[in-house]
Amino acid sequence: MKIKSKILGLAALLMAGMVQAQEFKFPSDPALEAKARELNAAYTDYMNSEQFVEATKPLHWLLVNVPELNPSIYQNGTKIYDEASKITTDEAQKRVYQDSVMTLFIKRGQLYDDETKWIENKAYYAYGYYKDVEEMLPNVVADFERAIELNGELSLAALYPAYFDAIRRNDGYNDAYTPEQVLEKYGEIQKLLAKAEADGKDVATAKSQMENLLVAMDLIDCDFIENTMGPKLAADPTNEALADQIFNYSVQYKCYSTNAFLQALEIKHAKEPSFSTSQVIAMRYMQEDNTAGAEEMWTQALKLAENDMQKADAQMELAKIYVKQGKKSAGRAAAKEVANLDPSRTSDIYSLIGGMYMNSF
Numbered sequence: 001m002k003i004k005s006k007i008l009g010l011a012a013l014l015m016a017g018m019v020q021a022q023e024f025k026f027p028s029d030p031a032l033e034a035k036a037r038e039l040n041a042a043y044t045d046y047m048n049s050e051q052f053v054e055a056t057k058p059l060h061w062l063l064v065n066v067p068e069l070n071p072s073i074y075q076n077g078t079k080i081y082d083e084a085s086k087i088t089t090d091e092a093q094k095r096v097y098q099d100s101v102m103t104l105f106i107k108r109g110q111l112y113d114d115e116t117k118w119i120e121n122k123a124y125y126a127y128g129y130y131k132d133v134e135e136m137l138p139n140v141v142a143d144f145e146r147a148i149e150l151n152g153e154l155s156l157a158a159l160y161p162a163y164f165d166a167i168r169r170n171d172g173y174n175d176a177y178t179p180e181q182v183l184e185k186y187g188e189i190q191k192l193l194a195k196a197e198a199d200g201k202d203v204a205t206a207k208s209q210m211e212n213l214l215v216a217m218d219l220i221d222c223d224f225i226e227n228t229m230g231p232k233l234a235a236d237p238t239n240e241a242l243a244d245q246i247f248n249y250s251v252q253y254k255c256y257s258t259n260a261f262l263q264a265l266e267i268k269h270a271k272e273p274s275f276s277t278s279q280v281i282a283m284r285y286m287q288e289d290n291t292a293g294a295e296e297m298w299t300q301a302l303k304l305a306e307n308d309m310q311k312a313d314a315q316m317e318l319a320k321i322y323v324k325q326g327k328k329s330a331g332r333a334a335a336k337e338v339a340n341l342d343p344s345r346t347s348d349i350y351s352l353i354g355g356m357y358m359n360s361f
Helices: 002-021 030-048 052-065 072-087 091-111 115-130 134-151 159-174 179-198 204-217 222-235 240-252 259-271 275-287 291-304 308-325 328-341 343-360
Strands: none
Touching (some): 052 091, 159 204, 275 308
16 A cells, blocks of 8 residues: 555654664673574564565564664564564464554553654554454554554655544444544545645545545435534524534535524635535525525625626625515616516516516516
């Protein structure tokens, strides 16, 4: 996988720097020192010749008998045990090797203050090994969250869908979260992806995978937006993040008729007024027979219009509202303005004005 190659490449660079920076701590006992030197050379030779299963034996002796020899035995050991797990056909032995990778990270954390350098790798390996293991999924999620806590982000955008998939699986296997908690975590990841995108990283694939995973969880529908998210926004109308969430989910799931969508749209419009938000709010007000509110929104839309076509739309809707309110002179004036802005709508204007006269009789 591309993710793995990048991580291992990063690990190799870190390993080279660490080995050069830290001296080997061989035992003071001459016989033990000779044994440690012999097995350190042996496991390294096996690793360089890609004999990974053979390398585990001398490496294991070093880890047990001289655990503080050098950080390299943990850095190299991660690769050795991982590669050995791919070679063996014995499923039980495969799990032993995979568990050994995790143990190396834990032991390294106990000996060296460098968790920020490897915690993301630990999360990556844990996801690969344990994503189908019910009791291990909480730990997988915790590793990803620890990486974000320590480093502020995940260095590879492709790891975010893996993190969210671990959340999805943990919820499926262990009923670990409420729907609101899942959406909160999803929102936090979206913010991190937005930051990565602002930093110049390609996050398009990661975003698409995230959306697919959320849809697969089948958490959201119009009832959920209206009855679960809506009351929270009603209780805290200053919560712009929640309003954005409701607006985005309403658009994604085509839930335009909910009160929650209308309130979220009103909040969005108050913050960033536009012709389109004014237009949609006005249309919703008309559905509710709120002509005063619709008039106010179409008046705003007229001021926010970016071209004559939009201005004509606003004037036409205002003309209809004025007619409905019995404001005939205002209706005629708005209708005539439509003709000036968009002559192609002349027939509609005549129909509107003609209807006004018919109704007056």
